[in-house]
Amino acid sequence: MSFFKKLKEKITGQTDSVTEKFKNGLSKTRESFVSKMNDLVSRYRTVDEEFFEELEDLLISADVGVNTVMELIDDLRGEAKRQNIKDAKDIQPLISEKLAERLQKDDSENALNVKEDEMTVILFVGVNGVGKTTTIGKVAHRFKEEGKSVLLAAGDTFRAGAIEQLSVWGERVGVDTIKQQEGSDPAAVMYDAIQAAKSRQVDVLLCDTAGRLQNKVNLMKELEKVKRVISREIPDAPHEVLLVLDATTGQNALSQAKTFSEATDVSGIALTKLDGTAKGGIVLAIRQELDIPVKLVGLGEGMDDLQTFDAEQYVHGLFADLVNGEEDDEEETST
Amino acid sequence: MAFEGLAERLQGTLDKIRGKGKVTEADVKEMMREVRLALLEADVNFKVVKQFVNRVKERAVGQEVMKSLTPGQQVIKVVNDELKELMGGEQSKINVADKPPTVVMMVGLQGAGKTTTTAKLANHLRKDHNRKPLLVGADVYRPAAIDQLETLGKQLDMPVFSLGTEANPVDIAKQAMEEAKANHNDYVIIDTAGRLHVDEELMEELENIKAVTEPEEVLLVVDAMTGQDAVNVADSFNNQLDLSGVVMTKLDGDTRGGAAISIKAVTDTPIKFAGMGEKIDALEPFHPDRMASRILGMGDVLSLIEKAQTDVDEEKAKELERKMRSNDMTFDDFLEQLSQVKKMGPLDEILGMMPGANKMKGLKNAKVDDKQLAHIEAIIRSMTKEERDNPSVLNGSRKKRIARGSGTSVPEVNRLLKQFNEMKKMMKQMSSMQKGKKKGGGLNLPFM
Numbered sequence: 001m002s003f004f005k006k007l008k009e010k011i012t013g014q015t016d017s018v019t020e021k022f023k024n025g026l027s028k029t030r031e032s033f034v035s036k037m038n039d040l041v042s043r044y045r046t047v048d049e050e051f052f053e054e055l056e057d058l059l060i061s062a063d064v065g066v067n068t069v070m071e072l073i074d075d076l077r078g079e080a081k082r083q084n085i086k087d088a089k090d091i092q093p094l095i096s097e098k099l100a101e102r103l104q105k106d107d108s109e110n111a112l113n114v115k116e117d118e119m120t121v122i123l124f125v126g127v128n129g130v131g132k133t134t135t136i137g138k139v140a141h142r143f144k145e146e147g148k149s150v151l152l153a154a155g156d157t158f159r160a161g162a163i164e165q166l167s168v169w170g171e172r173v174g175v176d177t178i179k180q181q182e183g184s185d186p187a188a189v190m191y192d193a194i195q196a197a198k199s200r201q202v203d204v205l206l207c208d209t210a211g212r213l214q215n216k217v218n219l220m221k222e223l224e225k226v227k228r229v230i231s232r233e234i235p236d237a238p239h240e241v242l243l244v245l246d247a248t249t250g251q252n253a254l255s256q257a258k259t260f261s262e263a264t265d266v267s268g269i270a271l272t273k274l275d276g277t278a279k280g281g282i283v284l285a286i287r288q289e290l291d292i293p294v295k296l297v298g299l300g301e302g303m304d305d306l307q308t309f310d311a312e313q314y315v316h317g318l319f320a321d322l323v324n325g326e327e328d329d330e331e332e333t334s335t
Numbered sequence: 336m337a338f339e340g341l342a343e344r345l346q347g348t349l350d351k352i353r354g355k356g357k358v359t360e361a362d363v364k365e366m367m368r369e370v371r372l373a374l375l376e377a378d379v380n381f382k383v384v385k386q387f388v389n390r391v392k393e394r395a396v397g398q399e400v401m402k403s404l405t406p407g408q409q410v411i412k413v414v415n416d417e418l419k420e421l422m423g424g425e426q427s428k429i430n431v432a433d434k435p436p437t438v439v440m441m442v443g444l445q446g447a448g449k450t451t452t453t454a455k456l457a458n459h460l461r462k463d464h465n466r467k468p469l470l471v472g473a474d475v476y477r478p479a480a481i482d483q484l485e486t487l488g489k490q491l492d493m494p495v496f497s498l499g500t501e502a503n504p505v506d507i508a509k510q511a512m513e514e515a516k517a518n519h520n521d522y523v524i525i526d527t528a529g530r531l532h533v534d535e536e537l538m539e540e541l542e543n544i545k546a547v548t549e550p551e552e553v554l555l556v557v558d559a560m561t562g563q564d565a566v567n568v569a570d571s572f573n574n575q576l577d578l579s580g581v582v583m584t585k586l587d588g589d590t591r592g593g594a595a596i597s598i599k600a601v602t603d604t605p606i607k608f609a610g611m612g613e614k615i616d617a618l619e620p621f622h623p624d625r626m627a628s629r630i631l632g633m634g635d636v637l638s639l640i641e642k643a644q645t646d647v648d649e650e651k652a653k654e655l656e657r658k659m660r661s662n663d664m665t666f667d668d669f670l671e672q673l674s675q676v677k678k679m680g681p682l683d684e685i686l687g688m689m690p691g692a693n694k695m696k697g698l699k700n701a702k703v704d705d706k707q708l709a710h711i712e713a714i715i716r717s718m719t720k721e722e723r724d725n726p727s728v729l730n731g732s733r734k735k736r737i738a739r740g741s742g743t744s745v746p747e748v749n750r751l752l753k754q755f756n757e758m759k760k761m762m763k764q765m766s767s768m769q770k771g772k773k774k775g776g777g778l779n780l781p782f783m
Contacts, residue, residue, distance in 0.1 A: 060381045063562035066372055128585060128613075129446025129558060137478075158613070160490070161450075161483025168478035182486070213588040246446060250378035250562025252590035273445065276531040278564035301476075 104311030128211030137169030153193030247280030268295035427620030445529030532571035
């Protein structure tokens with residue numbers, strides 16, 4: 001059975017609405033990527049060096065990053081030789097298989113670490129403008145839907161309007177926001193929020209932080225302190241540290257993941273703005289080099305356009321047209 | 336820095352060439368491969384890279400590189416020249432309408448930094464051009480976007496026009512024009528909502544705002560960390576709105592910023608400004624030539640020099656220099672120097688701008704701690720006037736007192752004394768080296 005068939009069977013078990021969201025959210029990404037892919041395959045009858053060179057370009061155009069692409073291409077080249085693949089069309093499923101394989105090692109790793117009988121604390125970190133506050137709003141909505149009680153901590157005390165922005169999200173979703181004045185110490189806000197969360201016995205505490213560029217040493221230290229305060233008050237918290245990453249970001253995302261991990265021990269990535277034409281391929285490099293899994297993806301502006309990341313869904317979203325195309329072919333041959 | 340610059344990348348190939356009599360075409364090909372990879376790692380769009388490398392290759396295979404005795408430097412020079420040419424000259428002027436007010440529209444993706452840049456630009460127009468801008472909050476979608484602009488307006492003490500989040504952005508823009516005319520504002524800067532370039536409905540809204548305000552400038556605000564997709568974004572915005580310029584934001588980060596090249600190549604629109612920090616005055620003219628060397632990983636010497644020139648008090652610098660040369664520098668002078676350096680910004684930022692700083696062994700991963708500076712300051716401030724003028728009087732008990740007074744330890748005091756003496760020695764050597772040479776500029780900072 002071909003990889004696409006397997007992929008399809010696996011996801012038909014999941015709700016259609018989820019698949020639909022991935023498909024719609026990724027439609028722009030897919031259109032450009034797949035049309036290029038089809039174009040590439042149709043122009044090259046045989047798998048030769050030039051084919052691989054163009055494939056290299058295609059993957060680079062998805063921001064996968066030079067090193068990861070080179071390694072992937074080498075892998076494919078070897079595999080094509082071993083399996084004696086000559087037709088460009090036959091190598092397509094191999095490409096997506098390799099991609100999915102690199103993104104996800106097992107199914108459980110993409111789930112958020114949520115405590116059942118005690119409070120779960122999630123810390124959101126990232127550079128400026130990636131969508132931390134919006135992502136928190138969406139995550140809060142999700143937990144609320146699951147029937148959990150949620151509290152927000154307005155830890156971005158620096159950017160003008162950030163506290164209001166989180167509060168508006170809180171009101172929208174129907175959860176409270178613990179806040180202090182603009183300019184106050186973010187660690188103090190966290191301390192307050194934890195005390196409030198404890199006394200109210202909420203299930204989930206979501207902590208916002210100010211966006212900061214990873215090369216600002218003092219700001220990274222401030223972030224370390226914020227995390228330290230949380231861990232001091234609740235020993236195994238934060239249970240998740242999510243690095244929010246803008247899908248349009250290029251190679252710098254790797255440096256972001258590295259530096260934020262050093263400071264706060266990042267446990268997962270929330271990849272935002274995937275509903276544009278950007279592909280966020282740098283998550284492949286991050287997975288390869290730092291072994292940080294993607295946990296959430298933002299696929300739109302709506303409150304429930306945040307999904308748990310699923311590599312197969314993601315690759316399916318990227319290659320949906322190819323899956324259907326291949327099926328047509330198979331039907332043709334069987335008749 | 337996560338990625339190697341072009342110079343480091345070329346090193347391997349150059350090592351091979353060294354010792355060979357001449358550079359072959361195969362060598363050039365290999366070098367071009369390194370150029371390609373360096374540019375791709377800097378996030379320059381792959382199509383742009385392809386065209387670019389072909390151009391460089393033509394020049395390289397033609398006489399310039401192959402006949403050169405220093406092929407590596409020649410390649411870098413050719414790449415640098417071509418990059419500079421591609422990036423065009425400096426154009427940081429904001430157009431002025433024949434009849435005021437001049438309208439500037441800020442557009443871009445979500446999170447690029449439009450609102451912050453709007454405030455920075457207004458500050459720039461007032462400070463450097465004596466203008467009286469009106470800020471317009473037309474982002475009715477993102478929660479608290481208008482609050483953000485209003486807070487920034489308050490900080491700047493500048494008027495912000497908005498009609499709340501229920502109003503239509505086109506109406507807001509229209510009424511803002513009336514408001515500006517009534518209040519004699521000569522500039523109107525419209526902060527629009529972030530949107531995806533593929534969102535047809537919202538892109539149309541921008542076209543409508545443009546139609547009713549007839550802006551002199553439509554500025555695309557782009558995050559410098561943007562990857563390969565920058566070309567799609569810039570192309571869509573340019574096709575629909577006919578951009579007049581670009582502002583690159585977050586350039587104070589450690590990204591190479593190859594998106595700048597992609598955007599320039601695709602839109603042929605000048606990049607006018609660079610966002611260099613979170614403070615409201617952190618907007619600088621965009622220097623294409625410096626961007627070229629940044630993308631190639633060659634440091635930003637010029638920026639550093641300029642930063643030093645604007646931030647350091649020239650009089651004091653001259654006096655310091657005189658003292659350094661005459662070798663009668665005291666701890667008070669040293670303290671003065673420290674405060675000058677501190678004015679230039681966080682130390683790691685300054686280091687990041689020095690070429691080769693990321694190559695120096697100890698410095699490669701050095702996180703410069705500004706707190707150390709604070710310690711040094713505390714130690715010096717705990718000294719008496721006599722001790723500062725003549726550090727040789729410092730004995731054990733004096734050192735103990737200083738350590739206690741500054742909250743540090745005797746070893747720390749000793750370390751500072753040693754550094755200070757070494758610096759003095761170095762200064763002496765340097766000034767004797769310079770003797771006879773004509774003196775230009777006049778900057779001697781402890782780290783240079």
